[in-house]
Amino acid sequence: MIKPLFFYIFALSSVAAGVAIIASTNIVRMAYWLIGMLLSVAGLYFLQGAYFLGVIQIIVYAGGVAVLMVFGVMLTSQRVAAQLRPRRWEVLWLLVTAAMLLTGIVATLLDARWSPEEAAASNNVADFGIHLLGKFVGPFELASILLLIALLGAAYLARPKVPTVKPEDTPK
Amino acid sequence: MIELQHYLILSAALLVLGLVIIVSKRNAIAILIGVEFILNAANLNVVAFSSQGIGGLDGQTAAIFLIVIAATEAAVALAIFLNFYNIIATIDVDRGDKLRG
Numbered sequence: 001m002i003k004p005l006f007f008y009i010f011a012l013s014s015v016a017a018g019v020a021i022i023a024s025t026n027i028v029r030m031a032y033w034l035i036g037m038l039l040s041v042a043g044l045y046f047l048q049g050a051y052f053l054g055v056i057q058i059i060v061y062a063g064g065v066a067v068l069m070v071f072g073v074m075l076t077s078q079r080v081a082a083q084l085r086p087r088r089w090e091v092l093w094l095l096v097t098a099a100m101l102l103t104g105i106v107a108t109l110l111d112a113r114w115s116p117e118e119a120a121a122s123n124n125v126a127d128f129g130i131h132l133l134g135k136f137v138g139p140f141e142l143a144s145i146l147l148l149i150a151l152l153g154a155a156y157l158a159r160p161k162v163p164t165v166k167p168e169d170t171p172k
Numbered sequence: 173m174i175e176l177q178h179y180l181i182l183s184a185a186l187l188v189l190g191l192v193i194i195v196s197k198r199n200a201i202a203i204l205i206g207v208e209f210i211l212n213a214a215n216l217n218v219v220a221f222s223s224q225g226i227g228g229l230d231g232q233t234a235a236i237f238l239i240v241i242a243a244t245e246a247a248v249a250l251a252i253f254l255n256f257y258n259i260i261a262t263i264d265v266d267r268g269d270k271l272r273g
Contacts, residue, residue: 011182018189027199034205041212048223050232060239065246072201072250076257098192105184131229143240150244157251
């Protein structure tokens with residue numbers, strides 16, 4: 001009986017975070033609302049029994065990606081606030097399009113029928129690890145290469161343009 | 173009992189919210205926040221299927237890979253935005269029109 005209550009708490013808080021981001025013009029507040037949404041989604045993972053994923057969501061997303069966003073906000077801080085708002089008719093068209101899209105998706109979902117298999121997925125972390133390194137070992141290795149490329153690429157892209165070593169520092 | 177469709181409808185709502193954020197914001201980092209919304213919506217979808225016993229553990233494994241890809245995407249995109257900010261001195265994506273696109 002407590003599960004639906006928590007589901008609606010997490011669902012409402014994640015949707016409210018999205019609405020607050022849309023309504024806000026302050027980028028720092030948007031980043032903090034993003035953290036709220038990520039934590040709500042982590043709570044939904046816990047509610048579904050995907051405990052390992054919930055922990056990973058908190059560590060990687062709320063602890064890594066969101067902090068990275070806040071760093072980005074600080075490094076590109078600016079005095080743009082008022083002029084970065086969309087025009088009124090743009091907002092109208094956007095809301096109409098978004099409402100139509102949401103209605104279409106929800107109508108499709110309500111029509112669809114899935115038959116759940118009898119055996120629910122195991123939530124054991126050991127089973128999860130065996131699955132990850134057994135059936136999905138190829139994507140696992142590809143993900144490690146992707147992480148290496150992203151590390152090198154981000155470090156290369158974000159390097160300073162001017163040489164940091166002054167000429168008089170170099171030994172003659 | 174929470175049905176599968178509850179999670180799918182919530183996932184659809186997060187997807188549409190992310191799309192609205194991407195389209196309506198002009199700050200590049202806000203656009204990145206919208207992308208994170210959409211990725212989380214996809215994650216919630218696959219985890220919901222997995223936890224209802226459809227597809228076994230495949231959904232949760234796919235969610236792990238999605239998280240990895242989202243993290244790398246955020247890192248590289250932020251590096252690109254820092255370069256953008258260094259060159260154009262603003263983070264407004266509408267000003268990045270040097271290619272006359």
